[in-house]
Amino acid sequence: MSAESDTQSAVGIENAIGWPLGSALGGAIGALAFGLLMWVYDPDTVSAAIPGIYGLDPVGVVGWGIHIVHGILLGLLFGLLVTRNVFLGVIMTSPETGALSRTGLTLRLIGAGFVFGLAIWAILPLLVLPVWIEAIGTGTATEFPTTAIESMLGHVIFGSVLGLVFALVTDLRSRSPETPLEG
Template sequence: MWAFEPDVLAAAIPAIYGLEPVGVVGWTVHIAHGVALGIVFGFLVTRQPILGIVKTTVETDVLSRTGVMSRVVAAGFVFGLAIWAILPLIVLPVWIEALGAQAAEDFPGAAVESLLGHVLFGIVLGLVFAATIDLGDRPARSPFEE
C-alpha cells in the first residue's frame, strides 16, 4: 500500500478514525489492522472445522499431492481475498458514508492494487503461519466421514 497508494495510507486511513494525518499515524493504524487480521486468521485456521478441512486426506489427484503447508498458504490466499471483498468493498464504503463526503474522496474504489495487496498479505500470512506453527503431520479424517 505504501508503494501504490501512499496518500491513502498517510491521510485517508487516519481520517476514517477522525485522526489527523500526522507522521506515521496511517502506517501505524494499517499495521494494527494487519496484526488484528493475522490473529483472526490464526484463530480461524486452528479451529477444528477449518483445520479438519486443511488436514483432510483427499482422493483428488491434484489436491492429494499438496501438503498441509500448501493448504494453509491457500487458506491465507482465500483469507486475503475475503478481507478485500468484505472490508474495503463493503464495510469501508458504509463507514465512509457515515463520516461524510469529504472522507470518501480520499479512497479509491475497487482498485486492483488493493486486491493484490490483500491477496499478497494473505499469502504471506499463510506462509508465515505454515512455517511457524506445528499443525501436525497426521491427516485428519474427512469431515464427511463418520
C-alpha cells in the same frame, strides 16, 4: 494430562510459538507487504486515507501504525478460524485427487490465506468501509481505493503472506483435526 492440554499442545497454544503468535506475526508481515504495495502505488493511501477513516489527521507514521494493527487483528482472526475443527479438517484432509494430495500443509495454509485475503477484500473495503466513511463523514477517507485492482491484489498478498508466516511459525502438523479444540 487432560484432553484440553493435549489439544493445546497439539496446536501450539501452550508453547511460546503458538497460533496467536504465528497469526499476529503473519498479520503484521502481511500488512507490511500490503502497505508496501500501496506505498508504491499511492503513498497517500497509507499516510492520509487510512488515518482518515478514523477521522485522524495524517501525522507521521500513524497510517502505517493503524495498517499494521489492522493486519495483526485480521491475522488473529485468521489463526482463530484455521485452528477450528471445521476449517482445519478441510485444510488437513487427504483428498482423493493426486495434485491436491501432494500439496503440503504449508501450501494449503497459503491457499487458505489467499482465500481469506479475498474474503477480507470483499467484506471490509467493499461493504463495510463505504458505510463507515458515510457514517463518520470525513473527506480524506473518501479517496480510499476500495474497488481498485491494487486493493484486491494487496489483500491477496496480505492473506498469502499471512498464510505462509502462519504455516512457518505455527506447528499444526501434529494436530489431528478430530481432536476438538474446545475442552
